[in-house]
Amino acid sequence: MKDTAEMYIPTLEDMLAAHERIKPHIHRTPVLTSSYFNDLTGAELFFKCENFQKAGAFKVRGASNAVFGLSEVDAAKGVCTHSSGNHALSLSYAAGRRGIPCNVVMPRTAPEAKKAAVRGYGGTITECEPSTSSREAVFAEVQAKTGGDFVHPYNDPRVIAGQGTCSRELLEQTDGLDAVIAPIGGGGMISGTCLTLSNLAPEVKIYAAEPEQADDAYRSFKAGHIIADDAPETVADGLKVPLKDLTWHFVSNHVTDIFTASEQEIIDAMKLTWQRMKIVMEPSCAVPLATILKNRDVFAGERVGVVITGGNVDLDKLPWMKS
Known part of the structure; x- marks a missing residue:
């Protein structure tokens, strides 16, 4: 692993420049709320819907x-x-x-x-x-x-600066947050979230959510160094990749905690979101809600931004369907 001194760490100015550069090519995605999920979790949840993004994902x-x-x-x-x-x-x-x-x-x-x-x-x-x-x-x-x-999927300062624009919009669209939670695989979205919030709203806690069956980021976070799995198996196909040096820099310095959810908990949260909010989302995007439902005591009474990262689903192979 490279020392962070050898890496270019993207800055707030990089994120702001990225937002201006990409505005003609992306959507400013909506933030949705659900009284059902607020009652169920005891928290006030604000879903940043990147499943409505161009190409169907925050990436x-x-x-x-x-x-x-x-x-x-x-x-x-x-x-x-x-x-x-x-x-x-x-x-x-x-x-x-x-x-x-x-x-x-x-x-x-x-x-x-x-x-x-x-x-x-x-x-x-x-x-x-x-x-x-x-x-x-x-x-x-x-x-x-x-x-x-x-263009690395996540371990690239240009990519992280671009992903950070999602949290900038989320801050502008909500009247103050206590926490933001997003899925973590390689860490691009979480790193962008850390980049933006640590500069613009350092009081906001940053949580990451990960499948139990691909929990290398969780284990890395607890161990204090990167632990990489080569080929984990999980329904959350977008979260199978390991952290790298640049994303580890942000995770290790700015993330408050990482929570995990089982395969069934992920599928249940995905199905419940489809039923109650009528939005298409991938299994990977259901992991944050699954971990909130599993750790209600952590989030109760909080205003929480929840990043729904994408909606590119194979509708013929939904995980709750019988094969």
Whole structure:
């Protein structure tokens, strides 16, 4: 792991510049409330609905910042990345808006809905096995062949600055918060949240939510150093990747705590949200609500921002359906 002195840590100015850069290419997503969930949890919840975002996920923020921040010379070579889905389709979307090539490496097990979206936006997919080691090895081959600019799904200061714009909007759309909670996989959204809140609202607590079956961030947080799993299995397919040095910097310095939820708790929270709020969300996005329901004593009486990170769901394979 690199020492943080060797990394470029994005700043508040980077986030503010990112917001101006990406405004023509993203939605200012709504914040929804639910009296049902407020009564159920004892908290006042404010759902930041990035499932309504362009390309269906928050990741279009970071991807757009990276793509539209490239020089003309670098942009001509295109961009490339590896991703289980939402970053891949978000980068394809942004590259398509700029008219440049986008090559992505995706696990063969990634949801078909996400693969279809990548191709729909003009991205080129190379498949790999569903493990971090396979993903990185296949990606090295693709990048060597294409020469595109590598936009890492989360361990990239341009991406983190872009993701930080979500929390800036959330602060502007709510009249004061006590806490914000978001899912954690590689840590891009949480890092952007930390970047924004530590500068603009340092009194707001930052919580991360993770599947029990892919709890490497939780174990890293408790151990005080990165613990990486190679190929965890969870219904929350967007949260299978490990922390990296840049996201660990933000998590270790600014996150208040990390909570976990079981597979059934995640599925139950996802289904309940569909039933009560009538919004489409991915299993990964249900993890924060699942952990709030599991830890009501922590959140009771608090005003809590809950980031719903995406809505790219394979409607033929919902997790509560019988196969």
